Amino acid sequence: MKKKVTLLDVAQAAGVSPSTVSRIVAGTARVSEKKRQQVEEAIQQLKYQPNLVAKGLVQGRTLSIGVLTQDIASPFYGAALLGIQEALRGTEYVPVFMDGHWKPEDEALALQRLIGRVDGLIIMGGHLEGKSLSALAESMPIVTIGRTIPGFEQHCATVDNYAGARNLVRYLFDLGHRRIAHISGPDDHVDARERLRGYYDAHKDFGMDIDPKLVVQGDFQEASGSLAVATLLESRTLFTAIFAANDQMAYGARLALYRRGIRVPEEVSLVGFDDTRNSEYMMPPLTTVRQPMHELGLSAATALLKMLNDEEVQLEKITPQLVIRESAARAR
Amino acid sequence: MKKKVTLLDVAQAAGVSPSTVSRIVAGTARVSEKKRQQVEEAIQQLKYQPNLVAKGLVQGRTLSIGVLTQDIASPFYGAALLGIQEALRGTEYVPVFMDGHWKPEDEALALQRLIGRVDGLIIMGGHLEGKSLSALAESMPIVTIGRTIPGFEQHCATVDNYAGARNLVRYLFDLGHRRIAHISGPDDHVDARERLRGYYDAHKDFGMDIDPKLVVQGDFQEASGSLAVATLLESRTLFTAIFAANDQMAYGARLALYRRGIRVPEEVSLVGFDDTRNSEYMMPPLTTVRQPMHELGLSAATALLKMLNDEEVQLEKITPQLVIRESAARAR
DNA sequence: TTGTATGCGTTATCAA
DNA sequence: TTGATAACGCATACAA
DSSP: OOOOHHHHHHHHHHTTOOHHHHHHTOOOOOOOOHHHHHHHHHHHTTTOOOHHHHHHHTTTOEEEEEEEETTTTTTHHHHHHHHHHHTTTTTSSEEEEEEEEHHHHHHHHHHHHTTTSSSSSEESEEEEEEOHHHHHHSSSEEESSSHHHTTOOGGGGEEEEEEEEEHHHHHHHHHTTTEEEEOOOOOTTTHHHHHHHHHHHHHHTTOOOOOGGGGEOOSSSSHHHHHHHHHHHHHHOOOOOOEEEEEHHHHHHHHHHHHOOOOOTOOOOOOOOSSGGGGSSSSOOEEEEEEEEEHHHHHHHHHHHHHHOOOOOOOEEEEEEEEEOSSOOOOO | OOOOOOOOHHHHHSSSSSSHHHHHTTEEEOOHHHHHHHHHHHHHHHHHHOOHHHHHHHHHHSSEEEHHHHHTTTTHHHHHHHHHHHTTSSSSSSEEEOOOOHHHHHHHHHHHHHBBBEEEEEEESSSOOHHHHHHHHSOOOEOOOOOETTTOOGEEEEOOOOHHHHHHHHHHTTTTTOOOEEEOTTOHHHHHHHHHHHHHHHHHTOOOOOOOOGGEOOOOSSHHEEEEHHHHHHHOOOOOOEEEEEHHHHHHHHHHHHHHOOOOOTOOEEOOOBBBOOOOOOOSBBBBOOOOOHHHHHHHHHHHHHTTOOOOOOOEEEEEEEEOOOOOOOEE
């Protein structure tokens, strides 16, 4: 470890006061050209690197923002993280990622770690109840993706899961499907519930009843998609299409179908939700609903940055787009 | 924003000196049970939260570690991040992730941001040359995953890409394949070069020459896998198996094959490298070489933590395991 | 065992 | 435009 060179060293080397150096580095005030030259030269020579911790202490901030995800290894969250990084690029801020693993305890723990170490928070998904969220939002700048904070709606970038699902299922109806199975997500998951509701209401739109046997619950993981198909098949319920509540479960379903020699989309159509990175490379490419996670991450982070800068922000609810590929076809 | 309660406030409330409070919070010295009670009570009541920035300043550390990846949204890196988080759990440290996007400029930028804000670094992949890495490693604790720092081999968790590839190709030979195509990775990428070398030497092992037309270069992304298959097919070179240098390209290749009605593994066998999350759900499930990224992340972070604690560490080169699934079969 | 005093590296306040 | 000087919140050497 080399000895650290501080602002004071630079000041001495350049023959000016520390405050002058500080002003130059931060660009907060006008300084004579001559001194600027000297100081910058000294900075070069000494390879001065400002100590951000000290800066943080005096300014009462950490220059970092916290990001709470639920599964950092999933391409779904990954895309958002990319967007967040993009927004942070060129700023002084750095992201600290913590994962809730979809488990309330872990989520609480992660939050615990984050609070006090970051200037603002981006929260994605999770089980944290509205009240806690609101309380948190009182005490520090927070934006969410895919969740709503009661009383702070303008700080929440949400996706209209209901409309997305409803449109998707209507699309299947338009293709002539009448027996559409649904692999739902966990029922304590808002997004999952909303998608289920969209599925129901699309049926209503077409004046159809729903056979309860057609909806099987999964957990948003691939394996549960496979399992759900097995359940569906064993129940001997007729269906010509499957709507998986997310793409990961659709992959699992796809594999299960393949195992049984059921062709997609010739024999059954299969659609998902999210438009995860791999969906384009599923066989056949998956028809799904696109959640623009990259954009959401980008705009959430941008908004948070503004909030940290005491600006007003207004995030909105967006309706995700249908992405038509090849896994759904006209019903036989 | 509420007024912050500091250690001083606690001290006053408890009627003791600040240093006593500090000692109790940090647990660095024995304190009489009575005062401890008082102080802890005061902490509870005031909801005192230590300011980590101040702590960091006085101790000369940041209590965070930097993680440099190349594509945070890829399941490949994601698994490692999960491992890193697992290792950090229960410690005071928090991870700061930055992405190099496989681009030297971005990588340099990311590193720039990280240095000075973190106590140690985990570097995964990337283009940074050995000398720079070594220089960096002189100045701060660094461990790498998948790369070697000249002079600091014990701080590098590496995977024997060469052996992995060679074993994999030999497995194909054992299945009777003699015309094995290779979709290679970028040639400025060490891992890619090593895998190519394994491919070559497996041929040598079986006394076979290589038809240069059989190796097509990709860029580790899905699309390049599709493209490579097109190139291969157009060149009218005969092959009964394809070894893609990573799973992502294998997915692309798989889709291209499907498009042309070529069955896997009946007509051509397809294998990849990495064992990414989705490979198990490819159709058919992909035979590949497993890089234990989760474990690598875990052990790298654990090692870094030890280094930060002035302990010696010794990371090792591991040989990745062949994962036999269904995408490769006996040659016709 | 406890308290006092000092310093970590920076920004901000106030004079000059 | 510049320079002293006082914070920022905590840990620690030293004294008691």
